[in-house]
Amino acid sequence: MANERLFIKGNEAISRGALAAGCKCFFGYPITPQNDIPEFFSEEMLKTGGDFVQAESEIAAANMLLGAGAAGIRAMSSSSSPGMSLKQEAISYMAGSRVPAVLVNIVRGGPGLGDIGPSQGDYYQSTRGGGHGDYRLFVLAPSTAQEAYDLTIKAFDVAFKYRTPVMIQGDAILGQMKEPIVPWIPETLNNYDVDTWCLHGTKGRKERLVKSLFLNDGELAAQNLSLQATYDSWTSEVMYEEFECADAELIIVAFGSIARITKSTIRTLRAKGHKVGLFRPITLYPFPNEALENLAKQGKKFLTIEHNLGQMVDDVRLAVRRHADSDFFGFLPGNLPSPIDCEEPILKALKA
């Protein structure tokens, strides 16, 4: 059963990945284009003995996630851009209180109500924390349904390993496109030191407190330093894909659906003899700075392509700044990009 191929949407791949990862609670709210996820869990989660709540708001859903995470249970919530804005309050509290949780943002066009088409306009929000205060999220950006399944399983592991909220950032393309995946079940699930901090009643031990308020002198500074030390340690978890980079003169840096579309363009251009490669960050935070800098040291040129007006390009420029710069090409939020659209900007950057 576990290894039977399935032909499913990215949204369902994420949902099934969460079940495979032992997710026991899901808290959701309707918003396009992520509705397949809460719809899936409303039936499937109950079959596993877990629980599903359709919350009264995105705010409440995120706070339910905070509660379940504080209780040490694997839990998830999903939304799309406008809804993710509403969740930021609880996400900041989860980061500040060191509560593990998995959040999914199937990004749509913005700002405001925007549209329901694909976009990567929430890159800043995801990678800079998103809510108030000094914190980061661990951000994973799948580009296929299979990877969405795999990275969702990873997301729960990371959340408990580092006691942090983890963000899976997809978009309307990933969420809505159907393709085959091969599901798998992890042999073991590790909740690390959950038994030393989670809330389940004292039962003879000392009481525990999950909180983000630190009023005594030096306490908050210590908490911030401890969080930062955790974020710094994530460099060991960096994930990226290099495609045809070895002899490339120009490196296209792109993530998620756009990386996949760009890959098709690169294949076409390679067939015509153009030396182009793709660098695809899979973890958007921690960002693969070192790998990009290594490419820059080799004298390569860079073109960042995103489905927004230029967000990740800031991080690319920071990564390569000692050796190179990066050009930028942006698809506009809500428009559906195609591999042909990438050819002209890539050829232009090659000639520059």
Place this chain on the structure above:
Amino acid sequence: MEEKLVFTRPECVVDRATHYCPGCQHGVAHRLIGEVLDEMQLADKSILVSSIGCSVFLYNYLHIDAVEAPHGRAPAVATGVKRARPDNFVFTYQGDGDLASIGMAEIMHCANRGENLSVIFVNNTVYGMTGGQMAPTTLEGQKTTTSPRGRDVLHDGNAIRMAEIIAQLEGTSYSTRVALDTVLHIKQTKKAIKKAFTLQNEKKGFGFVEILATCPTNWKMSSLDANERIAKELIPYFPLGTYKDIEQGAK
């Protein structure tokens, strides 16, 4: 000489002076919760969800597990805790700014879903921790730092009666309003807390206990005058009584 112990601190209450102002009744409410948790032997399976306001520090005064919720969100956080750990005993402790203003959506839907948890709602008609601003429960004419000429109901609306509103929701099992101004009322408050906790313990659903309490500092009154204000001004607008009890039928 033989000593006879007639009064003691409940076991689950921490031996520590509270940070509350003189005459504040949060301490009394805390103690009553401690007594009920001890009597029902619930302390070691309890998870408290604390809220934002003076009472955020309740977790410093009880030997029980606790999580701190964002402002107004305690009923949502408590929902998450209870759904994740249905065998634990879960309750929130919230003030009137937290519950009846910024947290109105969360409390209404938590009650309406009939979550099997308990909410202790302390109503002192003012935002205490931030320095005495107008609350959704501030009475007509009451002066606060943001209603310096007294609450004008045409401009600011009128005070919200939560126990009655919560009683209207199908999911609610128990909704009551009590006070802490007299010995009799304190005894009634303990009984109400016990009732709500018992319902949850018996998996009979959502219990809501509104407690009228003083805030002498922000009312700018002596402790005694503040205590008297409960009978003179609060109870006439916020009548004491049980507005819903599934074991008695709705009132």
